[in-house]
Amino acid sequence: MTALSEQLIDRILRGDRRTIARAISSLEAGDAFSHNVRVACRRHVGRAHVIGVTGPPGAGKSTLVSSLIAGLRARGNTVAVLAVDPSSPFSGGAVLGDRIRMGVHQSDDGVFIRSLASRGHLGGLTAAAADVIDLFDAAGFDTVIVETVGAGQSEVEITRYADTRVVACPPGLGDDVQAIKAGVLEIADVFVVTKADLPDARRTASDLKSMIALRRNTQNPPAVMPVSTVDDKGIPELVAWLADRTVRGLRHADGGIRQARDLVERCLANDNFGQAMGMELLHASPGHVTLRMPVTRTQINFNGRCHGGAIFALADMALGLACNSHGMLATLIDSQMSISTALEEGEHLVADAIEVARSRKIGTYQVRLTRARDDKHVAMLNGTVYVLNQPVDVPELPAS
């Protein structure tokens, strides 16, 4: 590491705002400096309370975040905010407008807001955003709030890096309560019903409570809290509830998402076949992996469609990574695949592998394959794996 790098990292650790901002750009670009930043910050994480805020568009997330910032600042916390917006799949550009609604904090030095675009590579987003969280943590911010759109699986995913997961629900969800993605429901620590001044809010709150009672084990059910930013009702209670949360650094815990992610990344990087087929990582957490692969000329069969073997290859790779994400070597012993849609050259295939069940020796997995551009179902694979007694052993990724 150069002397300049050391100096810059020193400034980051002391909380210098300008250096932090530039370091974030480095992390996004994945340049030479970013590796040093990543490594240095890892040594100083675990202090910040990371709060993930997600929810459907129109739920009032940004306004909610703005109120939370005010409440946290009143308690003397410094707050860093990471607002994530999707990049346009056509142009690669983005309009980052979340911080518009946090305008009231525009002159408070105890608040640092950064807008990030997904830049097309959903995998890239996750990596950079996770590193930015670590950066804020290492720089000494008491609270780090991550706000995402929550419309797609991958946007929700970033909140898995949080210690506390907040899901914002607008009133009048009605049947849409069912539509709250299963993944979101599983991870939420608190459901905040926003715009509680509106008439539908009470019903939405009770709908949520019923749904939680039905679908979650009652051990640690998520809270349901109505808030109204219009008259500030419910905000002090929510802020107090957040202040009482003691969990920190969950993402770096053993068996946690960070560890699983790093391992899966390393496995994929070291997989010759996966690399040759252009497989790309979209999501990784313990037992859950999502991959994407372009359908190129090489994968086309004599009928002008994507070869079944290529579909199987992606499904197998996703399954393999999912079952190895816990750190113990596992191997596929039996599988069955059914295909319903043909793909053409130029399309992208997405494989989402989830762990259905796992015991000490056996694991059951399901992989759903879809067409990237419209989520149309392509194929399904069910597989059984056998877990070996050895840990997964792959080399570290080289510094970029």
Add this chain to the structure above:
Amino acid sequence: MKPIHKEMQPSNPDSGEQRWAQEFAQAVPGDPTLMNRSGIPVKPLYTPADRQGKSYDEVGYPGQYPFTRGIYPSMYRGRSWSQRQLIGLGVPEQYNARVKEMLGLGASALSLIPCNSVFRGYDADEVPAELLGTCGTVINNADDMATALDGVPIDTISTAMNDPSPFTLLAFELAVAKRRGVPWEKITGTSNQSDCISHFVANHMFFRLSLQGARRVIVDHIKFCNQQVPNWNALSIVGQHMQQAGATAAEAMAFTLASGVQYAEDCIRAGMDPDQFLPRFTFFFDISVSLFEEVAKFRAGRRVWARLCKERLGAKDPRSWRFKFHGQTSGVDLTRQQPLNNIARVTTQAIAGIFGGLQSLHTDSYDEVFSTPTAEAARIAVATQNILREEAHLTDVIDPLGGSYYVETLTDQMEERINAIIAMIDAEGGMYHAVEKGIVQRMIGESALSFQQKVDAGEQTIVGVNAYKVDEDPATYVSQEYPSAQLMGSYLDRLAAYKKKRSQSAVQNTLSELARSANDGQRNVFEHVVLAAEAGATHGEICGTLRRELGFGQPLTMV
């Protein structure tokens, strides 16, 4: 022989039509329909065939439901449209001088545009001095208003105050009226642009209170004026902002009428009778250079609004169903290149508004692209209206384009489009909800971008900008001077003196009562604004008080 395009197939293979279609196809092959700005296809010729099955009853006579041809039976034959030019510059004395000049030249009503600092709810001593008085007149208290209206007979001249919630400028005018012994029943005019919804969608100028806060105050304002200033139009619902922001003619009309419904429903909920408040609802629209579209837009708008008032809002008095509007020629059509061309544009827009049946008209000055208008340019703008009325005799016939196969068809098509958009807004729960969700803003943004792309691609000509360009030196065009620092300095001194000489306790009391009224649904906020104005409170103090109680407006922007 070239084939006849399907759009041109005569419905009635009668010899004249058939022959014309063939000859036209020879001269102009291919699809001859063109798209107007609202996205309605326009054919080369309209004939009785286009009006088949339509009865004159659907159009109606002027002054009768559904008012397609005009809201009054005599229209301009009885009384010309009001020439209501926007005036706003520098300090109150400058405003007063310009008003007197305009009234002398034929303007028959006045409109006051306050300084941007006033727009935002601040007094002159709370903002950067460079920005004072450059785009409008600084008016902060009742004394300023007295200076601005010095020598102006407010009991006979209609005054429009461009000043929505909390309507301090009207409050100052009412205070002046009291001082002069003019009963409030004699005060005529409009709280121009009082519609809060449109400010949250576009324009974003009058942003003093949160949307819901402004919503509360406007209803109180309507109630107060109904009872105490009965000849004042408390509500001016604005289509101009949205059209200036890029909405098509149909979109602007639809969103505006949908807003009108929201305000009416709020008034009904507040216990008012539609026949009591609807006659004082007015509209404020943009007039673009796309002449026929504008005429059809206004004719269709009258029909749709009449039906909404009668059927949806339950108004029984025919006077409640009338769509009264002020038109302003569209500033976004004007160009910086070859600015004198703007005179031709404004003339075309004015004609469109007159044929559209407006009640009052503001014509832009050609140099508005550079700054607030110079005196000479302002004169030309008023002269334009005089020429159209007295030389071109546009007032001789009521709704002269009525009956045109084209204009009646286009009016019907506009009406369909407007109704479809209103239905969509209804499905979202009304304009307040649609605006909070950002739906309206997004539609307008798309229309704006699409228009700009057409201009950039050369599909829409803008003379002097993407076609017919000349070499010119922009430095040769004179722009209005900014108010001198000295003038502003002396104004600020007067403001400071004013704040000292009034009764501090009286001001404090009225401001406290004002604050209390904002939190009490039973009290009328505007009534307390008037009391505070009379006691000597300034604009910034009144707005500041309400900001604290009702919240500061945050734009609900999306791109």
Add this chain to the structure above:
Amino acid sequence: MEKRPPRVIVTKIGFDGHDRGSRVIAACLRDAGMEVIYTPPWQEIGAVVKLALEEDADVIGISSLATDHLIVPKLMEALRSAGLADVQVIVGGIVPHKDEAKLLESGVARVFHPGTALDEVVAQVQALTVKRREMQEVQS
């Protein structure tokens, strides 16, 4: 996909609220592959400086239709004081000819007048981004 697209702030200072132009520009820059941090009108100068710092902006685009350009020199001074002299500033909208020279002297890179094609704005922003990043390299 671009590793580091230009990051552009599109904003308005002063009092004017007409933002059709700034929205069109923001959408256009997005469509050209840039990351646009878009703000509503009436931003305080201090807020714009903080924004430029936190977002590591390459270019700040000020839209000015009324006379708000008169306080742009104050913004330029504030950027310099905050150590952000490398951030490039452009002003678009209605700027009287007599005031243009003053803006350029205060450090504004370019003033755009109505009627400018969107392509030209995009090209200029791209060029200014390159310039700013070169200045950054030199600084470090």
